[in-house]
Amino acid sequence: MAAPAGYFDYPHRRPGLDHDLFDMRYLKHAPPLAWPGGKSIALFVTLGLDWFPLDMPAKPFVPTGGLARAYPDIWNYSTRDYGNRIGIYRILQVCAAQGVRTTAFVQGEIARRYPLMVRDLMQAGHEIAAGGLDMGHLHAGPLDADVERGYITATLEALGQVTGTRARGWHSPAFSQSQRTPELLAEAGIDYAGDWVNDDMPFAMRTPAGPLIAMPYQFERSDMRIMFEQNQSIEQFERQIMAAFEVLKAEASPACGRIMSLSLSPWVIGQPYRIRGLARLLAKMMADPAVWSATGTDILAAIKLAAQSNPSEAAE
């Protein structure tokens, strides 16, 4: 046994990151962002409105919640679809009670199949952002550029058909990108994407088609991660979300706000035995005078404002 040729070459060994997609930035050096009204915490609640096709391919990988049983996997299909029929409406009710506006990352297939639900979300004041085509169309690895461009275009068109507007935010199905995804998103006019989970605050990605803001859409404390993948209880989820909230609040100030990302999937948190946990969490956080309920587009506006007042320190 011996290492293959080139195994001890390190072509990207240098200060900073091993790629050019964005620069290394320590959180302590992030340009300060001030939220409106002197608030220090932007509560960024995101909804993943995903559709898992019955004929879902096993390649390039089966995402969390994917149809891993034999065809026709009606067990998983119908459990995920429960979120789109029932769970989302429980979430809408809880958010309305607390005055929380979310950013809903809606997949194209959801807009095509369930336009009623997308209209209900809009009417309740939630931001409609794009969540890719569906869970069977992953942006991953060596996806052909034109095929991937087609996914993005079809997604934005399907959403636009229902909303009459153009989505500004994007979340790739299952947090998966190809090497070209940021570029293709910028090219398609997307302003921000929540795919990289490497920061608590936004940062600018550079692409040949111009900058794209990476928005903190956290996976590690999502309902999917904690309660579905890790099988923890709603009470354990609540404790961890409040712990995160307290830490971020302690780090934040009105001059230098922080983003509290809360990532939800209706088929997870929208179950009857979990939804009251979300109600308790939102009630606690919204009762805190430091909290501002913000959508991705609201946060983007704060970034633009900061860039205007202090061009040298802006996120770009």
Added chain:
Amino acid sequence: MLRDPRHYDYAPYRGRPKIRWPNGARIAFWVAPNIEHYELDPPANPVRSPWLRPNPDVLNYSWRDYGNRVGFDRMADVMARHGVRGSVSLNVALCDHFPDIIARCNALGWELFSHGIYNTRYLYGLSEAEQRAAIRDSRETIFSYSGQSLDGWLSPAISNTDETQHLLAEEGILYTLDFMHDDQPMPFKVRTGRLISVPYSLEVNDVPLFVQRQCAPDAYVDILKAQFDQLYAEGEDNGTVMCIPLHPYLIGQPHRIGALDEVLRYITSHDKVWLATGREIAKWYINHHHDEVTRWLASINTEAA
């Protein structure tokens, strides 16, 4: 392969026609014990391997057999104490193997519906004629041991083919439990006849909770009470269904049976709870709500398109 099952229309959980259960109940509550037999030496299935270990898989076989020898009576005692009848998801060959169990179900006034012939025989890869034969075997076996009609169906291991739900309707089954898409019964689209779905559960089912999600019994109690609280509250406006699926080899263990006792005591301590069977829920829905909901579904989905 189909992209979606094509059996139900979209139904947002708002603005639905109101479901009114008997006597002003908010919630139709039912318990579905899965009384199963797994064969020691089943034939191979091209899609799903019955056992994880080479045959004989002594640990897995005897774990399940415990449910029939020990767990069943323990579970039935607790249910009877709370006046809760079972709607049995039955591997019908169990009638031939263990008629004593069926006799006790009959004596308790429980419903029997089919969960296939054995839990080691799946619908995967079966022709329409072969699936029809399994449905007819179920109907005849259940009738001969209980005098009951076969009205409900839960596929063994939720195995299906694209034809399964159509065949159930054609064979006169009233309700299917294979789909987890809703907390209310729903009309089902089938090529001939009529079929409805009745809410079963894989979220508060003891197999996923104890085996896959590694729940302790006290966590199980918390989940089931919370499930009930929410569905009971929602049922004030529009009737809901809560099902507790059970497996005697899991819930009938001595370290867990107390959890069931506590959950049933909690639920039955509420008023406006209809302690129903699957068949009673299905018939009530078909007689009082099916047509209205079907019209509503047509109207909202036409409007959306």
